[in-house]
Structure formats: structure tokens, C-alpha cells
Amino acid sequence: MKKRGWGVACTYFGMGNTAKPNPSSAFVEVCEDGSAIVLCGVADIGQGSDTALGQIAAETLGISPERVNVVSKDTMVAPEAGITSASRQTYVSGNAIRFAAEQAKKILLKEAAEYMEENLIDLESKDNRIFVKENPGKYLTIEEVCTRLRKRGILVTGTGTYTPPTPEALDPETGLGIPYGAYSYGTQIAEVEVDTETGEVAVLNLIAAHDVGQAINPMAVEGQIEGGVGQGVGYALMEEMIVENGIIQNPSFSSYLIPTSLDIPQITSIIVEEPEPTGPFGAKGTGEPPSCPTAAAIINGIYDAVGVHITSTPVTAEKVYKALKQKGKEGG
């Protein structure tokens, strides 16, 4: 017989390397034609940092995203941006790029203010133009401003650097301290179906709500949530590194099992935006958090369905079967 249940689990996850500086730096240049180049040594491994970081530069400068070129990965030509890990790139490199872009923007605004005889604070940069806030019809294109500057021998560049505010290392004895500059929060709810005879568990639905501060690129954020859930399902139900005498016994895809298309539930992502004060436009990372609460939600769902609490992963059919048998013996 198959029984269904629901399980909930929550996570909070720190952004950046733990209790130590992990800075990123960036250079930004606005070119004569009004396009921009961002140089930042961040490695985009497919999560979409090139896109999101380009968007941060574009938003800051007021240039349309397709006119921003991100030169990344190569620390021979771009400043270091640290590791692509620890869910840190949007948050840390995003800030570095924002600071660099703001520096470059100051040069543009100052020039535009002089030429248009306006006060600096009355100007805004958006859609490739610098215009008077109260009178958008009065504007200069960014290209025009750059050309003007270049005639006077001024190039539009900026430098930015950022490290999360983690002022102290953890106490080596107590472990206390401030390990992270920002935290991401999430809740996942899993609907599972347990076969009471074989112990097989199928995850039917997984609803994942994650607070990302500000979704710079919502589609990319969804991709991270869905991918994290996929990994969470694998971690919960099938992945196990079997080690004996220091040797991994299952080093092959046929013995270390990861989820296939048939093993993934229906995933619903909910992007929660509670702006992070220290993040670029309120954004923070979402690389790792989505894979964290999944196993707990699934295990809680199993408990709801059949009343057994599994306390180790992976929750194989055999484990559930044994737990059910034990429960049956105890008359539970």
C-alpha cells in the first residue's frame, strides 16, 4: 500500500567563507560608445554569475545590460574575485562591481552636471542616458558624455573591492564569533509517497521558498533552487559514499546513484525578497541553501506518512522497510 505525507524543514545558511575575509575586486570602464566593460576574476561555472554581475553593473551605471561586457575568470587580466563557492559571488563580487560602477558613474554624472548646468543630485542615469529627474526631456546620452570626457583626456573607470563584514575569526576554544556577513533563509515542504511493503520513497512535490534578498536574475535563481532541490533529493534518498579502509567502494555512476529525470519531484520555487542591507541592491546568494533542507523535509514527510523516523541518509527503501518492520514488532 502507498501512503502519503507532508514534511517541512527550514534552513539558514551563511554567505561567504566562514569567519575570514574573502574579498573580491572589480574594474569597470565605460567606453566611448557608451558600452561598459566589467573585469572581475569570478568563475562562472554555469550558475549565471556573468549575467547577474553584468546586470548589477548595468543597473548601477544606467546602461542597458546587453551593452555591458563581463570579462571574467582570467586573473591575468581581471582582479581576483575569490572562489565560486560558499554562495558568495552575487553578494561579494556583486558589491565589488557595484562600487566600481559607482566610481565610474560619478565621473559621468559630474561631467553631465557641468554641461547641463544642473546639480549633481538632480541627475539620474538610466537606459543609456543621464537626465534631470524632474525633467527627463533634458538629457545627455552616456555616449555623448564619454565622448566629451575623452576630448578632455578623461577616461571613465572605476575600481571596487568588498569583503563581507566578518570582523573576527571564531574563538578556537568556544567556536563563538561572527562567521558570516549575511544569511539566506529558506523553507521547503515535501510531499512524499511511501510504499509500506517495499519501503520505496517517491517525492511527489517539493515546494521551496528561499529568501534571496533581491533576485537579480529570477530565472537564474529558480535554476539554483531547482538544482539544489535535485541534489537534496539525491542526498536524501540515494547518494552514499561507501568507504572501507579508506577506499571508496562505489566510485562509479552505476554504484554511486544520483537522481535522474524520473527521480525528481514536481518543484515549485518561491523567491522571497527581503532586502539584505549589505548586499548589492539587497541581493545575497542562493547557490547552496536550496540543497540544505530537502532531506529533512523528505524525512519529515516519511514520518508523517508512515510514522517512522529515519535518522541517517540516504533513506534507502531498505532502511524504511527495516524501520517499518521494527515499528510493526513494537506494535506502533
Add this chain to the structure above:
Amino acid sequence: MEVELLVNGKKEKIKIQSNVTLLHLLREELMLTGTKEGCGIGQCGACTVLLDGRAVNACLVLAADVQGKEVWTIEGLAQHGELHPLQKAFIELNAIQCGFCTPGMVMVTVALLKENPHPTLDEVKEAIKGNFCRCTGYKKILEAIQQGADEIGRKV
């Protein structure tokens, strides 16, 4: 030995050793590196290509066995500078993250849609079960396949 075959519509004649697989022939002799080696043992599907119209793991095909056959790889999909509807859908719907599984995913779908132009979601899941993805959780891939299939259906 020498083997002659059609790759993406072009005739190729290559000298190979007997222990060369189709995967290595494509990647190392023809420099068609779109097809990836994920595991080398036919589990992950990253090396999926079409062999005489059938989706196969190129890592398990001897180059010697493709004499006179027709192979299509991901590089052969775009025609006259225009992307294949599946490629467009994968890009539009963010079904590509690291991109390593993508060529195999797209090629197995091309094979599926030849046999079954209007697959149900379950049929798609079944067809791509031999293609592993770690990044996307498969959701956007499934959506892209449906969108690509709809687009191909509309064009026909």
C-alpha cells in the same frame, strides 16, 4: 584502419586504431568537442549522438563500427546560421547551467521527437533518464523540451 562516414552531413575519412571509440573520433580526430565524455561507461549520456538516426552513447561505439554510417552531433543541429528550435528553447528557458549535459540532452531529444513528435511529460522523462544533470534539477530542461517540441510541431 580507415573509416569513412558521414558526420553532420559531411563525408569524413579518418585513419584510426581499432581501439578508438566514436566519441574519441569525434572529439580528437574531427575536433567536434560539443559531444562530452562524462563517464566513459554509458551511464551519464553526455556523449549522446545520433547514429543512423538512433540516440547512442558514443563512448560505447567502436569507430570501426561506424563505417558507412551517418552521425549527427550537436554541432550539426543549427542550419544556415539559425539555431534549432530545441537549442533556442534551452537558451530561452535557462535550461543550461554548466552546459556539460546539454549536447547529450538535446541530441537524445532530437531522436525522441523523430519517433514521437508529441511526447507526454512522462515519455520525455523516460527518454532522458539516461542523461544525467546535476545543475538544473531537470525542471527547466523538461520545459525546454516541451517548448522545443511545440515549436517543431508548429513548423511542420
Add this chain to the structure above:
Amino acid sequence: MRLPKFEWVAPSSLKDASEILKDKGECAKLLAGGTDLLIAMKQRILKPDYLIDLKNISGLSGIYKLPDGGAKIGSLTKLIEVATSGEMKQYYPSLAKAASSVGSYQIRNLGTIGGNLCLDTKCDYYNQSSYWKGPSDKCRKGGGDRCYAFPYSKRGCYALLSGDTVAALITYNAKIRITNSEGERIIPLEEFYTGQGINHINLKPGEILSEILLPPSNGVRAFFLKYAPRNTIDFATVSIGVSLKKNPIEARIVVGGVASAPLRLKEAEELLLQRVDDDIADEVGKLGVATAKIISSVRGGVNYKREMIRLLIRDAVRCVQGF
């Protein structure tokens, strides 16, 4: 992963293939779909000097109806063809189902039914790469005298046979044609397996499995079930075939994937023949759990496998009942 060096020969007749095979003996392996052999070669578990490729031999592939109402399947017929053939789906549906449960779409487009029947037996130790095994003592299947699956055993090899189509074919009472350069013989498929993990199939030097012969299936009701960790491309933890036949009445219960040969559960079959009613399914399942050594593997411990056998037999029997 690279294949080791070998000489590739592609004879154009079964007779030539058989002669080369006989001549080269242990130095040669037959190549059909390659989905089993090439993996073992990449892992350096097997390093034949010669690969005798059967794919250039005409007449080894195809599904044909026989005058008596049965069917014959060439051993080089791809699994995808067996899985999707209208003939198979209509007259031998549990074989079509078994073939469709093998591996992935891509594997079924390469793998052959003959290869599936001859699938080398597998074990968590033997099927590690030679790099992994390193300097450790060879197991018996590898030419040494240890067994890592049953460390206290004095002899024998307990590697598992997990070809999915085996159980289904036996439930249809399939026979196989074995050909060599001098002639051929036809035997029931069950007699193909020695029950040993080493040299698990009964082939004399130079012999090649060329055809599968199926008797007419009218009057047969058969069901196949496979239980695997992900129900996707995994080797079966357990596969079950059950069939009931009228005129003359016969029952077959076959378990695959838990021993070096498929297991016929004769006592359970007799019970099934005696009473074909609702309660029997459960009892048949209980009785059906074999006493042959079942190896635990990453796919499941021994007791769990026994339980799965019981459940699957019960479910399969329910499906063939109402007959």
C-alpha cells in the same frame, strides 16, 4: 576512458566467426552491442587480444514469426527492437517489457538481446576497475583464489547474473540456438547457465549464441517485474518472471539478478498449479524465496532481497491469475 589495444576482426559469416573464436580461444571475445564488454575492457577487467565483431554477419538480427505460431529472434537484434516490436508486444508482452527495462534509451539502441542473455556475471568487487583493485589479491573470477563477496567460502564464485530478459524468456519456455563451424544445437534457455559465477554460460570453444526460439504463446499468460534502486538504468536488485500456461497446464516462476543463474522456483510453481485463487499469491511468494545464496550488494542486503522476491512474486502471480 580508453580501450586497451586489440585486433578487431569482422567476419562476414557465423562459420568464420566460430572458427576464429575457436582458434583464438581465451584471447578473443565476441563483440555484439558492446554495452557490457567495452565497459569491462575500459576498466581493464578484460583485455582480449582479439575482438570478433559479429555485426557484419547478416541474418543474425531480426524478429520473425514461425510457421507453428512461435517466433524467432536473431541474437544480434537490438533490445529497442524487441521492446517496441508489435509482434513482441502482442504475443510476448512480458519479454517486450523486460527488454524495455534494460538501461536507458541509448543503451537499448546499442545493446542486443543475445548480449543480454550472455551478460557477464557481476559483483561489487570484480567489477571495479583494475586501477581500483591495485595490488590486492585477485578474486576467483579474476584468476585468483579469494572471494570478497563470500570471504569464508572455500571455492566457487557467486557473481550475479542480471540480464533482464532472461527471466522473461524462461517464462515463455524459450530455447536458444547455439552455432559453431561444425553445426548447431538447440537447448532450453535454462540449460544455458551453469550456476557458477565463473564460466557462467554453457558454450564450448567456438560456439556462438545465434538465435532465440519462442514457442507459440497462445494459452500463456506471463508477467515480468523488475525491482531496482532507481527504477531507471540500474541493474536489477531482483527481476521476476511468472507465467501460467494452459494445455498442458504449467507454471513458471523465475528469479533473476540474485544468483549466478536464473532461479526456477519449482516448489512455488507446484503450489501455484494446485490452487489458482486469490490467497495463493501471497503463499507462493513466501514459498518462493529461494535457499540459494543471495549476495548482498550496493543494491540491497540479503534479507531485503528475499523480501522483495516474495513481494514481486506475489504481485506477478496476481497479474497472471484470473486465468
